[in-house]
Amino acid sequence: MDLNSIKAWAAALFAGMTLLCVTSVACAAGIPADEGVPLVIGGRSIHVFRAPIGTFTATERADGARRRIERAFAKPGEGWTSVKPAAQGVEVRLDDEILFLVVPGDVHAEAGESAEDLANRASRVLQKAWSEARERNDPRARLEGLLKLVLATFLLLLALVATLTLSARLRRALVAGLHRRVESLPASHWGQRMSGALPGIAARVAILMTWLLVMAMAYSYLTYALAQFALTRPASETMSGSIVNLTTQALAAVVDSLPGIFVSVAIFLLAWVTTRVSSEFFDSIEARPSDSSMLNNHTAPATRRIVNASLWLFAVAMAYPYLPGSHTEAFKGLSVIVGLMASIGASGVVGQIASGVIIVYTYALKKGEYVRIQDYEGTVTELGLFVTRLRTGLGEEIALPNAFVLGNVTRNFSRIDGDRGYVLDCALTIGYDTPWRQVHALLLEAAATIPEIRKTPAAYVVQTALSDFYVEYKLVVHVDTDAPATRARVASDLHAAIQDAFNRHGVQIMSPHYMLDPQAPKIVAEKDWRPPPATPESKA
DSSP states (O other), X not given: OOHHHHHHHHHHHHHHHHHXXXXXXXXXXXXXXXSSEEEEEXXXXXXXXXXXXXXXXXXXHHHHHHHHHHHHHHSOSOOOEEEEEOSSSEXXXXXXXXEEEEOGGGSOGGGTOOHHHHHHHHXXXXXXXXXXXXXXXXXXXXXXXXXXXXXXXXXXXHHHHHHHHHHHHHHHHHHHHHHHHHHTSOTTSHHXXXXXXHHHHHHHHHHHHHHHHHHHHHHHHHHHHHTTSTTTHHHHHHHHHHHHHHHHHHHHHHHHHHHHHHHHHHHHHHXXXXXXXXXXXXXXHHTSOOOSSSXXXXXXXXXXXXXXXXXXXXXXXXXXXGSTTTTSHHHHHHHHHHHHXXXXXXXXXXXXXXXXXXXXXXXXXXTTOEEEETTEEEEEEEEOSSEEEEEOTTSOEEEXXXXXXXXXXXXXXXXXXXXXXXXXXXXXXXXXXXXHHHHHHHHHHHHHTOTTBOSSSOOEEEEEEEOSSEEEEEXXXXXXXXXXXXXXXXXXXXXXXXXXXXXXXXXXOOOSOOOSOOSSOOOOOXXXXXXXXXXXXXXX
């Protein structure tokens, strides 16, 4: 990179930073950038002219001051700046030459400053501008700045390589040590339960800290590099001042938010304690025997969820004003967006919750009951806020949305006048050429062979329809068990017993579609009940 390239790069950067410097200086003085005419020399705002003097407007005063300063900078001299009171205001001088006049009209009324303060500030800034003007015309100073920039770049690259290498080694050592530490903990320890997540979290935190360090190094390098050249030094000072101001504001914001954080934590702790007490109360009710009161072991789980959710929502509403940044426009806008998204996306969720509450409090289903909902049947294992879970006799778990359960007809086989057990039915169709009394007797005979079927109340048969080609029969029995999950096995045994009984007496089962009599009876003789690979010991 030659000297001309450096000058072109610096000039381009200076053009972009001039406006930033003017705005920053004006804001630091409490002066809006759109008021008055600023006098900018070498990227530095010397003074802001606001009031006219005689026939000279503020713009003309600024233009005249700029021309005088440029001529003064071109002359040889010591660069001594000074101020001197005058009749109309305060004179700002360079090497005892008057450059411009600061009048009381230039003072910003709300800044709490005087013309003398503005003149003194302009004098100090003018001194820096004079020194930088001399430096811009000094090839030796530019070469020295270039050498410092090259050295700083080399040191930055060296520091980045060292930081990334050391970070990778420390991260691997941290993850390995954390793995060993977690594995040595007892199985009941919370760290052991999070053994899969803790090393990953530690690794990502280490990566985050590394990148924060790299960003800090890059920012420091950029600030230092810009400070080596007169054209870009104001930008460097602006960056340094900005980071200091941001740090100061952040620390002040943290200190100011501590009381609100304390109140929020206290509210959430109170909500946590209250929900724990609520959970213990409802757990004790759930452990009691069933009764007819409104709050019993059936409604206690759902009531606990509703009460605890209400407590947490109330806690969030109470703590919201005390959360840091809750009064800012950004926080309010984010809250509106989140609320809108929740309102649009949670309509179905709210419907599921409402359906679950209705199912629980209307006693449509109870945990442990055997039910059939449309084409799904099984034992109710969970009545949640969103889904109802069924466990089939084959070991499957079915999760049905609460809105689906509420919107369909439910057949409950476990409510037989409050007695233990559940109802089991078996439907089949037999032709009109078979006496119905014989069919009744065969069905009852098959039911009597199953040990789990109760004798009282006795099994019975009903004829549900007289169809075009057959009679529809339904065998209804009561299973003597409190474990509805055995229904699949009992139903299978009953079906097998019915086939054996009908085959033994030579009665065809033409179910479910019977239209024409076959040429040969569709029965299996008893001597053919156990063909290979069945064995004589196979279940009858």
